[in-house]
Amino acid sequence: MNIFRISTLWVPSYHLKMDWKHPKRPALKEWTIKAFDGRLLLACLGGLGAIPCLLFAYFALTMGWVVNLMLTIFALFIFINTFLLKQFYAIRLTDTGGEICHWKALPDFLFSSMPWLMLLYILFIIWGLSQSPEMALGALASGAGLGIVYALIATSKGYKESQLRFQQWDFEWNEIYEAIYDRKSHAIGFNVIESKPYIARFKEENENFYSCRIYFHPKMAEQILQIFKEKLGPNIPIKEGRIHYRTID
Incomplete structure (x- = not known):
């Protein structure tokens, strides 16, 4: 477990208290993690x-x-x-997509x-x-x-x-056009079609730049990876490598 990247020590179950945008969608998986992004x-x-x-x-x-x-x-x-x-992340995956809430752990x-x-x-x-x-x-x-x-x-x-700014964003599975599994950082990175013109500018710097990132505990890796593989399908394979970060934000 990369203790410098993620932590589950003294992390409240924020995902149980979130005001989700789509609360009526049945959750496939919900969790809270603290990670350095x-x-x-x-x-x-x-x-x-x-x-x-x-x-x-x-x-x-x-x-x-x-x-x-x-x-x-x-x-x-x-x-x-x-x-x-680090930042707190409350994450919720559903049949149609996912929601992520995050804020700095201050x-x-x-x-x-x-x-x-x-x-x-x-x-x-x-x-x-x-x-x-x-x-x-x-x-x-x-x-x-x-x-x-x-x-x-x-x-x-x-x-x-x-x-202390609270940030919340969501995505649909059919919006994802590429993804990567970072085994060392315990994260999955992906890009969505809407941000493709923005992403293209930074792909020249490093092809492993992904603007969307989801962190999880190592024990959850197999389950989270399986959900992504099933939802993305065979046309969008999930490659394995290190996610490239442009800044420390």
Whole structure:
């Protein structure tokens, strides 16, 4: 199981509470999954900017291990919630197609706590200044400085709305013209006829680009794959390979 891509730990059964567009259609399969929908390598590279700041605090300044540990925890918290954030997916497959609801797996208290965390960072820097200029500079250059920047962004109304935006889309089986099974990511990707002109632009970059993606637990793979094969029929074979992601969104 690819723990970096999907997770079923502490995932509520959101699919039982969704306001589906077609609730009267009998469900073949319903489930909720938490998954990272993007390029893991690109996301990790995006967080490398914090490393020089932490190294500066560790080696260039005289700071105790407790302070370094606190700054590391802050930086790691920011890194995970900025670059490696997973999304909740509530998925429902029926005889005629499927529906997918997804939103970022961010707890609301994260935003309400940001002003308090920012105040804590500022107090931490002031305390460091009272001890020595080097300690205050180290705090500002590493975890505390990153925390203040992150808190300023996270407390803005626009950022909160963009992060908590709920998205819902559906498809019909007869709209799918190509599909792929990504065994390592535990996902099926597919493209629909309506978006074919849009997809064609990115096929030149990588033929395995699929704009629609469905994630599932490895134990469900055989069942989900069988549903897709039966609904798509022999004219649309499901190839096996790695799905190409253009962004980390």
